[in-house]
Amino acid sequence: MVILTEKDITGEAAARLRDTLGLTQTDFWKAVGLTQSGGCRYEKGRSIPRPYRLLIFLVHVAKLDVDSSTPENAASLVRLGELQRDQKEADRLPVMIEQCRNVETALRAARGMFEHAAH
Structure with missing residues (x-):
């Protein structure tokens, strides 16, 4: 799995990234402002809105602190x-x-x- 931009982040890619990072759904999705159940829906195929794709990229791929x-x-x-x-x-x-x-x-x-x- 190669994630070069936020456009590469799908529900499946997010789940694989989460597994690669060794994070629980709760920890992975909480870092971008979502609940475990909300993130689970995306991992099961629901389209991830662009703002969340961008946050996933920044937090989990680029490793930036996006604390607001x-x-x-x-x-x-x-x-x-x-x-x-x-x-x-x-x-x-x-x-x-x-x-x-x-x-x-x-x-x-x-x-x-x-x-x-x-x-």
């Missing part, structure tokens, strides 16, 4: 969410650049046709 009980830690989590949002925007840039190039090409073609028709 202090203002400093809560602020760090907010910044992390902002960074992830910024990364999603950055991931869209190549597509947006290509779309701009297509528009530019279409405008040049239209201008050429207009100039040709004017002569």
Whole structure:
């Protein structure tokens, strides 16, 4: 099992990760703010919401402390969410650049046709 990003975390992957770490369901899921019964539902196939997949990745794969009980830690989590949002925007840039190039090409073609028709 290879978990490279939070997208790789499914219920089955979470259960295997938990087993690999030697954690009980209670300890594994409590670390990300869920009850044992809530986590068990995910391990049995229910889709894990993205925020929990991200927390599982941060806590159990990246080994980061995501305790939000202090203002400093809560602020760090907010910044992390902002960074992830910024990364999603950055991931869209190549597509947006290509779309701009297509528009530019279409405008040049239209201008050429207009100039040709004017002569």
